[in-house]
Amino acid sequence: MQNITILYIAIAAVTALLLALFQYLYKSKLKSNLKYLLLALRTISIFGILVLLINPKFESFTYFDEKPTLVVAVDNSESISYLKQDEKAKEVVKALSNNSELNNRFNIQTFSFGKSVSTLDSLNFNERQSNLALALKQFGEVYANQTAPIVVLSDGNQTYGSDYSYVSKGIKQSVYPVILGDSTVYSDLSIKQLNVNRYVYLKNKFPVEVIANYSGKDAINTELKIWSGNSVVFRKSLQFNASKTSEIISTALIANSVGVKTYRVELVALENEKNKVNNTKNFGVEVIDQKTNIALVYDRMHPDLGALKKSIESNEQRSVSIFKPKELLNKINDFQLVILYQTNNSFNSILKEIKEQKINTFIISGETTNWNILNESQDYYKQKITNQTENYQPSLNKNYGTFIVENIDFNSFPPLKSEFGTLQISVPHDILLYKSVNGITIEDALLATFEANGTKHAILNGEDIWKWRAQSFINTNSFNNFDEFINKLVQYLSSNKKRKRINIDYKSFYNGNDDVIISAQYFNKNFEFDNSASLSIILKNKDDESVREVPLLLNNGNYTVDLSGINAGLYDFTIKHNVESVAASGSFQILEYNVEQQFLNADITKLEALASNSKGEAYFVNQANALIDNLLNDKRYTTIQKSTKNIVPLIDWKYLLGLIVLSLFIEWFIRKYNGLI
Incomplete structure (x- = not known):
């Protein structure tokens, strides 16, 4: 409370006493000792009213203990199950979540991540892409002002988003990667990257660039082939050894006909090669007649x-x-x-x-x-x-x-x-x-x-x-x-095409891990957008003749349907109104490719670098007890006592108002009882 406020209160007290003295002692006809009781009651009433007018503010402190937060984030992508680490991941999460000492020391919060981050409900390891950088960035932002070490269970193989090596440098929290995957190095061939334009022009040649990788110590020979259907349109012999582990192969193919054309790049597998999925990759181009x-x-x-x-x-x-x-x-x-x-x-x-x-x-x-x-x-x-x-x-x-x-x-x-x-x-x-x-x-x-x-x-x-x-x-x-x-x-x-009552937006082909989202707009007979229409898409797989119908949902002014996760192949579709005879059709192709199955090992080097850069420590999946001991013994993660300061104005104190009312009532009652009113 400020000194000036104390001075005002003192003046209020003196003023209240003087006013009460003036009424009950100065020239008062009341001779009994009752006048002293009435004097006290009137002093209390006037003083209380004056104090309410001054309205001093009081500070109160509330103390509480804040435990640090332990963030447990699990990679829920397909690569974890492909590397046969799914059950081990569940065991580590259970061990961390159910440990009584950890629960006493931390507020444990669990999450899973694939392409996006979500609260951990259940683990099914069916996410088609993983974005560890996004997860780390979001945790860094949410817990920026807290002590919150982050335990990440992952194989370190990110397939979407920014490189998490750079994102981790901007995070204040320590990261403890639990490495899911085999540290054994196997001889393996893989297509690391494939660069090709999406659109090409009829009768023109278009460039194709393939980056082929080899991990192993022995000198090996292989062959790279590019297939168009059942025909090989390009082939080249390759040699790798311990010092030569990568080669860039460039060629040019010719576009002979209009439409979507699909190709398959293949690296001939080694004898006894463990992972052959990453030896092939499909790509497509859309051949158009003119620009x-x-x-x-x-x-x-x-x-x-x-x-x-x-x-x-x-x-x-x-x-x-x-x-x-x-x-x-x-x-x-x-x-x-x-x-x-x-x-x-x-x-x-x-x-x-x-x-x-x-x-x-x-x-x-x-x-x-x-x-x-x-x-x-x-x-x-x-x-x-x-x-x-x-x-x-x-x-x-x-x-x-x-x-x-x-x-x-x-x-x-x-x-x-x-x-x-x-x-x-x-x-x-x-x-x-x-x-x-x-x-x-x-x-x-x-x-x-x-x-x-x-x-x-x-x-x-x-x-x-x-x-x-x-x-x-x-x-x-x-x-x-x-x-x-x-x-x-x-x-x-x-375009000179006439306006239609159903407009559709889609791509002619999608890569295997792309989001397959088709959007549509529906207009009434006056070509006014109708946001209450009932639309559905009839999807037909041309390879197996299977047909299914899915409703479209209104989202941000468009009717959309998410078909992500459907099998690779050729599809015809029709978007129709369920009441009126209005429809629009199209077709697209999904290329066979699963980016989560391209990995043979965990990326131990990057995960260890992530731990080092954030002042954490990396552990393998069988070292869960060592991780728990480290978290419990780390003096950075202690319970902190914090206080909250509350500034409360006296006018909010209901007891003072009650005291004023009570003193006035008692004074009135005494005066009334003694015939002074």
Whole structure:
């Protein structure tokens, strides 16, 4: 309590006493000793009321003991059972969880992880990928302000995410890996990596790069083959020994026909080789007839130009050529889409040619756009000209229905600089992104699409889209989300297909460990998105003719189904409405590959480095008792006594209010009883 507050209380006490003395002693007609009791009661009442007005604050301390947390995380991926370590892993988890001394010393919290982290319920070791880096990162964040050693039961073979060797350096907690796997080194051949483009072009050669590895001490001979169906299209003899353990093999194959083509890379196995699964790997390519050619027209250099070209060309099916307006006039028929960036007077001729040739366009405006030229060149939209600019952030229209769009955290994107004023679109259109100012969405288009006179168009009313691409990388450590968003927009604009009531989004082929997620949108007869539709997918395996039907669930504005984990093979599918006769079909292929079966041993070196970097210690699965003893004897993990300081204002103390009421009541009763009232 502060000194000034004590002074106020003292003054209140003196004031209360003086007021009571004035009433009951000064010129009082009451002669009995009763006046002293009434004096005391009145003093208490006045003092209590004055103290409540002062409202002093008191500090109280609550003490409690906080035990350290012991995090036990188990790798629940298929590689654990493949290495025959599943039962041993369960035994170690049971030994840690049921140890009474550990439970007295720690708050034990158990988790399992594969591609993601979850609270440990049961272990089935059926996760198709493992991401130890993600698990360590999340534990480091959750327990950043606690003493929480981390016990990780894993073989150390990560198949997804960042390298956990680097992630561990940013974690304050000590990590104790329990190594699940055999430390014996066997002679083994494996295909470490396979690099190939997803899309190739008809009659063109496409490169294939294979990295072949060998672990062993003896000199061996083998052969690498690439199969297309039952035919060998490439073969090469290889030699390995103790000093030469890896070789990069490069070749080029020719694409003879359109469609998805699958190949199998094979390393001829050694005699008595223990793991032959990692000797083969399938890959696929989609052969297309021609690229989509896109013209990007500008008269002012800007970082947006490079960002657009990079994003669009991230899809190998598309090629972007950059022109000045006059350079494109004689070549305009070579392009399926023209992007017009910041139009001005020099665009007059190209705008007329686009209108005559009925070419799809993507208009991007900005600070130097001449809106008079754009407004006069067409009848589809008009921008109110104010000669002032404003910064607008994007806000996703969740009911946008022209094509499927994922929310890539648009709210975090920097604002675009745009003409201040309303953009009025006079033809039927669909707004993809609204303008947002200071977090308030306004009913004005930042990005909109529309169709008119057999052509498709989009208009982005703002410059500095390069900042969006950079922010997307900051958010996800990858340009993929933003590039996919731009490519979906370009795919819509460069295609002349008519709009359908069911739009579907899927890939033509998936690798064995990919997430197989198919998305769909359904529209009513007025082409308005229907979020109450009942959709299902009929999936047919062309290899064994099996058929199954799965419902689609509404998720973030799209109907989705997750088919991850289905067997490799060719599939036809139909997405249908369960009431109306509306459907859309497609097909895809899943390539045979299980990344979790590519390992023969635990990665002991990386797990020991993980322990060393975090000031922990690595143990093998048969050393559980040594791990328990280490945790119990480590002086870093002791119970800490902590205190919580509570500041309580006196006005919250109900007993003082009760005392005031009681003293006033007693005083009134005595005065009433003695006829003083």
